[in-house]
Amino acid sequence: MILRTQARRRTVAAAAAACALVVTLAGCSGTTKDDNDKGADGSSAGSGAKADPDAPLKKNLKLAFLPKAVNNPYEKIVDDAGIAAAGDFAGKGKEVGPSDASASSQVSYINTLIQQRQDAILIAANDPNAVCGPLKQAMQKGIKVVSYDSDTAKDCRQVFINQASSEEIGRSLVRNIGKQIGYKGKVAILSATQNATNQNTWIGFMKDELKNPKYKGMKLVKVAYGDDDDQKSFQQTQGLLQAYPDLKGIISPTTVGIAAAARYLSDSSYKGKVVLGGLGTPNQMRKYVKDGTLDQFSLWNPEKLGELGAYAAAALASGQITGAQGEKFKAGDLGEFTVGKDGEVILGPPTVFDAKNIDQFHF
Numbered sequence: 001m002i003l004r005t006q007a008r009r010r011t012v013a014a015a016a017a018a019c020a021l022v023v024t025l026a027g028c029s030g031t032t033k034d035d036n037d038k039g040a041d042g043s044s045a046g047s048g049a050k051a052d053p054d055a056p057l058k059k060n061l062k063l064a065f066l067p068k069a070v071n072n073p074y075e076k077i078v079d080d081a082g083i084a085a086a087g088d089f090a091g092k093g094k095e096v097g098p099s100d101a102s103a104s105s106q107v108s109y110i111n112t113l114i115q116q117r118q119d120a121i122l123i124a125a126n127d128p129n130a131v132c133g134p135l136k137q138a139m140q141k142g143i144k145v146v147s148y149d150s151d152t153a154k155d156c157r158q159v160f161i162n163q164a165s166s167e168e169i170g171r172s173l174v175r176n177i178g179k180q181i182g183y184k185g186k187v188a189i190l191s192a193t194q195n196a197t198n199q200n201t202w203i204g205f206m207k208d209e210l211k212n213p214k215y216k217g218m219k220l221v222k223v224a225y226g227d228d229d230d231q232k233s234f235q236q237t238q239g240l241l242q243a244y245p246d247l248k249g250i251i252s253p254t255t256v257g258i259a260a261a262a263r264y265l266s267d268s269s270y271k272g273k274v275v276l277g278g279l280g281t282p283n284q285m286r287k288y289v290k291d292g293t294l295d296q297f298s299l300w301n302p303e304k305l306g307e308l309g310a311y312a313a314a315a316l317a318s319g320q321i322t323g324a325q326g327e328k329f330k331a332g333d334l335g336e337f338t339v340g341k342d343g344e345v346i347l348g349p350p351t352v353f354d355a356k357n358i359d360q361f362h363f
């Protein structure tokens, strides 16, 4: 798999041929537990129309990205790539958002975006429900709503762009750390915020994976929350090791958390003794892989997530899709995607980064 680099954003056409993708088309497991499917029209507020797969992409579409927090380096990569992709179809993208990832921090931004009559709002939700009222109002006014990275409740958006199968993310993180610690000992999770839909879904699958008898020698002692705040995540790591000095492993399914945990471990007597795993960006984690703080971590390509989000929003705003299962749309050089159950579109499987391959990745 060849991943996009920063430079590629400016040379989309030239690089298109080089972008060999491993993309899982949708139709995989959903993240929401509710089994009610959407109606044929996507059944989200404001979308009564039928999909026309041949409708051309509209020009001058206004797309607003609303990340969990604007100072989260991962969200910035996603949003920058989405904004660049909007240029592919003569659209205009922008990013607005809070500086903290608390549950209600995005509400006032949604209200402003409604007043500005954006064509689509793309949101990485800090809480599945706190943003629902204003998002429903947006849809009633004809604004399309796409969640990405971290979902809202499913009736508060038309489509959810998921980075990878949530189940696979959760289970693989436990499988990886289990192998590394010989399936024995105490482990802890250092998560983002308590309300984050994506982290909570992954943690649910982690706990389920741990029920498998092969992990009977392992014990999950604590789920700590660093709130996707670097300093708090650092302190939580310290706290975990004070409370459980015999801890064998930490799984941090957040790029902010894993980078802070690595920084703490790299400078402590636990370096090389406590196994760290989770989700991180190669640029943030490179030095910790090289100095032996951790062996591996994983992630999908956040640039592709942003690009896919932008195309999904444009497909909705142009009437190509409504968010109903089975609809198809093209996402530029990423290829064709299919809307799965509950409006979910999956980007593709994550990559595992280690000392052997990390220098091939620059995001």
Ligand code: RAM
Binding pocket: 068, 072, 074, 075, 124, 149, 150, 192, 198, 228, 253, 254, 255, 256, 279, 280
């Ligand atoms: C953090 C955020 C984000 C998550 C990544 C892996 O940046 O919590 O939501 O997807 O980590």
